[in-house]
Amino acid sequence: MFGYVRPALDKLDGENREKFQAAYCGLCHTLGRRYGLPARLFLNYDLAFLAMLLGKTCCQSPKHCVVHPIRKRPCACRSAALDAAADYSVILVWWQLQDGIADHGFWGGLKYRAASLLLRRAYRRARGNRPEFDGDTQALLARLSELERENCPIPDQPADCFARLLVRTAQGESDPERRRVLEHLLYHLGRWIYLVDAADDIKKDLRRGNYNPLALRFPHRDGVWTEESRLRLGQTLDQSIRQMASAFELADFGDYSDVIRSVVYEGLYLVGAAVLDGTFRQREKREKR
Amino acid sequence: MRDPYQVLGVSSSATDEEVKKAYRTLARKYHPDNYHDNPLADLAQERMKEINEAYETIQAQRKNHGSAYQGYQQGGSSGYSYGGSYGGAYGAYGTDSGYQRIRMAIQQGDLNLAEELLNARSDHDGEWYYLKGVVCYRRGWMDEAHRYYETAVQMNPDNAEYRHALDVMEGRQSAYQPDGYRAMTTAGCGSNTISRICGTLLCINCLTGGGWYCCC
Numbered sequence: 001m002f003g004y005v006r007p008a009l010d011k012l013d014g015e016n017r018e019k020f021q022a023a024y025c026g027l028c029h030t031l032g033r034r035y036g037l038p039a040r041l042f043l044n045y046d047l048a049f050l051a052m053l054l055g056k057t058c059c060q061s062p063k064h065c066v067v068h069p070i071r072k073r074p075c076a077c078r079s080a081a082l083d084a085a086a087d088y089s090v091i092l093v094w095w096q097l098q099d100g101i102a103d104h105g106f107w108g109g110l111k112y113r114a115a116s117l118l119l120r121r122a123y124r125r126a127r128g129n130r131p132e133f134d135g136d137t138q139a140l141l142a143r144l145s146e147l148e149r150e151n152c153p154i155p156d157q158p159a160d161c162f163a164r165l166l167v168r169t170a171q172g173e174s175d176p177e178r179r180r181v182l183e184h185l186l187y188h189l190g191r192w193i194y195l196v197d198a199a200d201d202i203k204k205d206l207r208r209g210n211y212n213p214l215a216l217r218f219p220h221r222d223g224v225w226t227e228e229s230r231l232r233l234g235q236t237l238d239q240s241i242r243q244m245a246s247a248f249e250l251a252d253f254g255d256y257s258d259v260i261r262s263v264v265y266e267g268l269y270l271v272g273a274a275v276l277d278g279t280f281r282q283r284e285k286r287e288k289r
Numbered sequence: 290m291r292d293p294y295q296v297l298g299v300s301s302s303a304t305d306e307e308v309k310k311a312y313r314t315l316a317r318k319y320h321p322d323n324y325h326d327n328p329l330a331d332l333a334q335e336r337m338k339e340i341n342e343a344y345e346t347i348q349a350q351r352k353n354h355g356s357a358y359q360g361y362q363q364g365g366s367s368g369y370s371y372g373g374s375y376g377g378a379y380g381a382y383g384t385d386s387g388y389q390r391i392r393m394a395i396q397q398g399d400l401n402l403a404e405e406l407l408n409a410r411s412d413h414d415g416e417w418y419y420l421k422g423v424v425c426y427r428r429g430w431m432d433e434a435h436r437y438y439e440t441a442v443q444m445n446p447d448n449a450e451y452r453h454a455l456d457v458m459e460g461r462q463s464a465y466q467p468d469g470y471r472a473m474t475t476a477g478c479g480s481n482t483i484s485r486i487c488g489t490l491l492c493i494n495c496l497t498g499g500g501w502y503c504c505c
Contacts, residue, residue: 011469156430163429177332184329187429217432232435234476235459239431241475242464243327249318249465250332265470273478 003044004196004275005189007259008266016258018074022060023256024048026076029063030086033078035122039090042119046193047089049263050169053182053189055081056254080172088169090126091134094119095141102145103210133168140165148211155195155213155236163190178251185247188240192268195237199225200275230276237272244268293343293350305351312344318465325457326426328398388416400424415445422454434458 007020027048031039057079062072076082097119100112127134144161152158166186173179198205198214203223205212218229225233245264253260274280294301297311319340324333387410394403403424410417422437435458441451456462460474 156433231476236432237475238460246323246327250329269473269475269478272475
C-alpha cells in the first residue's frame, strides 16, 4: 500500500474534497488513539480509501492535530469501520516492513528495521485485535515471497496474492450481498495497486536486480516501456478499474459515493497513466535532474 | 415491492420524460454488456429486473389514470429489453459434450472444476484457449485472460464470441460512464495527468511509501 489511490481533482466539489480529507484525518486520529503516534506515520491514501470503502457514513467534527496545530481540520468521527481500517493498516504495513527487511541486505534493510522497531508495539496490539487477518496476511505474503524467489513471470499470480489480502478486509461486513460486492472491488483494487507499484518500481528493481513481474512479462528498454508494452499494461490495468466500477454500482457507499466514483471512473486512470510514463514519482524527477 | 419511483430515483411528480430518462440511465448502468462474465452479473441482473418492473409499473399506473398520459403507447418495450445474456451464452457451442460440460461449470461458478476439465484435455483448439481465458477472466487474472483470448481469436478469427471477448479486453467496447465522466483508458490519458490528481491533503511523510508528499 503506497498511496496510489487518488480521486480526480476536477470531479470533486468542496464538500467532497472535505469528506476525503476527513476520512484521511479520521483514520490518522484513529491510528493515534488505538496505536499511538508511530502508527500514524505510516498512513497513506490507499489506506484512507480502504476506510471509505468499509464505512458508509461520514460524520465530521473539526479537530487539531500535530500537523495541523493551528487551524482545525474536518475529521471523520469514531466508527467501527475506521477502527477496522486502522487495525488492518497496522498489520499490512508491519508485514510489508518485514518483507522489506527480508528483501534487503544489512545496510539496505536498516530503514525497514528501524521502522519496524517503531511499529512493533502497535503491531502486537493490532494482531491481538485481528488475529485471523494477521494470519491470513502472513500466509499470503509468504506465498508472494515464494513467487518472487521463483522469479514468476506471470504478473497475475503475485498480484492475486496481494489482491486476496485486501479481500480479507471485507470480512467484517455482515450483509452478504454487500460483502460480495466489496470483495470483488477490493480484489481488483489490490491487483491494481500491486501492478501499478511494480510498474512504478521498475527502474529501481532493475538497478538492484530485484524481482519485478512486469519487467519479466513486458518488453522495455532500460525500464522505459515500449509503446506496445505501455498499451498492453494499460489495458490490463483498465480491466481491473472497470471491474471496480462495475462493483461500485452494485452497492451503496453512502456519503463517500461521489469520492469513490471519482476514483474508479477517473482517478485511477490518471495515476496509472502518470506511473506508466514515469511522471508519478517526483523523487524520480529529482533524480533525473 | 419497493416504491417504483424510489427504484428509479425520481419523485412521483416527475414527468414522463424524466421517468424515462432515469430509467434509461439505470438501464445503461446495469446493461448485460457491462457485466459480461462478471462474477457479480447475477446482482446486476436482479437490479435490471427491479428497474424494468418499476418502469412498467409506473407506466401502467399512469396509463390507468386518465388520458393525460396518452403519449405512452409503447408500453414496456419503449425502453430496453434485455435477454438473459449476463453470464454469456454458454452451452451453445458446437456438439463437443466435453466443452459443454466446461461451459456449464463456468456458468455455475465452479471455476476449479472447469479448470480441471480444461487441463485434462490434450487437444488445444480455439475453444480451449477461449474457455481458459474465461476462467482467468472470472478469477480476475486479466493479463492471462488477454493472452488466451488472443490465441483463441488467432486460431478462429471468424468466431464472434471470441472476438467480442478480445474487444472487451482491449477496450473496444464502450462501457457505462456516469454523467460528467468520459470514457478513459490508462494508456490514452496523455501526459501531464499528474496535475489532475488530488494530492492536496497530507503532511506526514510516509516512511514506507517514500516521503515525497508536499505539505499544504
